[in-house]
Amino acid sequence: xxxxxxxxxxxxxxxxxxxxxxxxxxxxxxxxxxxxxxxxxxxxxxxxxxxxxxxxxxxxxxxxxxxxxxxxxxxxxxxxxxxxxxxxxxxxxxxxxxxxxxxxxxxxxxxxxxxxxxxxxxxxxxxxxxxxxxxxxxxxxxxxxxxxxxxxxxxxxxxxxxxxxxxxxxxxxxxxxxxxxxxxxxxxxxxxxxxxxxxxxxxxxxxxxxxxxxxxxxxxxxxxxxxxxxxxxxxxxxxxxxxxxxxxxxxxxxxxxxxxxxxxxxxxxxxxxxxxxxxxxxxxxxxxxxxxxxxxxxxxxxxxxxxxxxxxxxxxxxxxxxxxxxxxxxxxxxxxxx
Ligand code: NDP
Numbered sequence: 001x002x003x004x005x006x007x008x009x010x011x012x013x014x015x016x017x018x019x020x021x022x023x024x025x026x027x028x029x030x031x032x033x034x035x036x037x038x039x040x041x042x043x044x045x046x047x048x049x050x051x052x053x054x055x056x057x058x059x060x061x062x063x064x065x066x067x068x069x070x071x072x073x074x075x076x077x078x079x080x081x082x083x084x085x086x087x088x089x090x091x092x093x094x095x096x097x098x099x100x101x102x103x104x105x106x107x108x109x110x111x112x113x114x115x116x117x118x119x120x121x122x123x124x125x126x127x128x129x130x131x132x133x134x135x136x137x138x139x140x141x142x143x144x145x146x147x148x149x150x151x152x153x154x155x156x157x158x159x160x161x162x163x164x165x166x167x168x169x170x171x172x173x174x175x176x177x178x179x180x181x182x183x184x185x186x187x188x189x190x191x192x193x194x195x196x197x198x199x200x201x202x203x204x205x206x207x208x209x210x211x212x213x214x215x216x217x218x219x220x221x222x223x224x225x226x227x228x229x230x231x232x233x234x235x236x237x238x239x240x241x242x243x244x245x246x247x248x249x250x251x252x253x254x255x256x257x258x259x260x261x262x263x264x265x266x267x268x269x270x271x272x273x274x275x276x277x278x279x280x281x282x283x284x285x286x287x288x289x290x291x292x293x294x295x296x297x298x299x300x301x302x303x304x305x306x307x308x309x310x311x312x313x314x315x316x317x318x319x320x321x322x323x324x325x326x327x328x329x330x331x332x333x334x335x336x337x338x
Contacts, residue, residue: 005082014110024060039114043078046129048108049136050331058319066104075136076108077129085117093123098280126295134307138169141279143290145250148275149226152248156182159225164188170230175201212238218263233257240266252277311337
């Protein structure tokens with residue numbers, strides 16, 4: 001042992017995805033250190049999360065995983081166990097969101113991970129490791145989307161903001177952040193029975209997602225000053241068509257579909273801006289800005305409202321439920337938990 005590493009066991013628990021003669025399968029296993037990918041920082045993972053993309057990776061419903069065998073989990077928070085980087089030392093608590101982790105580089109749904117130091121940011125001071133993972137890529141993407149509205153001049157006095165996919169991770173955090181910033185929020189959901197939850201997060205009104213999910217007109221009555229859309233397809237097209245003159249639509253997801261059956265009318269006749277949001281390859285400075293704003297804005301109580309905690313053993317079943325729309329808010333995975 002030296003001062004840039006601590007001694008660790010050579011096997012650790014984790015979910016491993018493989019593709020072989022038996023097909024595509026994910027299972028909880030004892031994983032050998034030798035399967036850790038290349039990187040200059042080795043981390044004892046404390047918490048990970050389940051995002052929509054993790055659901056796709058674990059179930060194999062979409063070709064998210066591009067290298068086998070692979071540990072899924074696009075998010076992690078953990079303690080540095082070994083570092084060859086001048087930026088991080090043993091004992092630092094770090095987070096990693098995206099950068100292809102959980103897709104082509106083994107990720108957070110295991111007790112140990114190895115990352116490139118340029119992907120890591122220190123845990124923001126105001127958050128516990130668990131809170132950082134309740135936020136995870138979903139909360140950080142919601143924040144990037146709100147920043148896009150702000151940067152395009154959508155201030156609270158401009159009018160209502162539509163949030164689609166409201167009960168999901170991105171949607172829940174978007175409602176909470178917007179409400180705290182003083183915006184009037186309209187939440188679109190397929191689960192109207194969850195209206196009390198959405199209102200407790202700060203939604204002023206809840207509408208059924210069926211009002212947005214079918215083919216619509218190129219232009220509709222102007223209603224939204226801004227939109228945060230995690231759904232795509234006709235929902236995104238209808239959201240653009242009903243955005244007010246000069247408004248902005250932040251497009252970050254595809255829960256309904258990857259297609260975009262729209263016309264250019266909202267853009268060329270109403271000056272609507274369509275802002276694309278990518279969290280995966282986002283430069284590190286934008287990440288730091290988003291995490292700083294999250295730590296300035298979020299109330300501690302939001303974490304209890306939004307999250308449920310599971311362990312690694314429960315993660316595979318939970319991934320299928322997430323894709324079936326049976327999960328509300330965020331699932332945080334206690335990776336070291338029994
Ligand atoms: P969740 O599974 O937590 O939430 C998705 C929500 O979308 C559901 O809760 C549901 O909300 C709604 N939904 C599901 N199916 C449909 C459908 N067929 N039609 C309309 N609405 C539907 O996922 P996340 O919040 O983690 O992610 C949301 C989306 O954002 C995903 O597509 C994900 O890939 C994308 N994403 C993109 C990122 C980026 O970098 N651009 C980063 C993170 C996520 P309700 O029950 O309220 O209707």
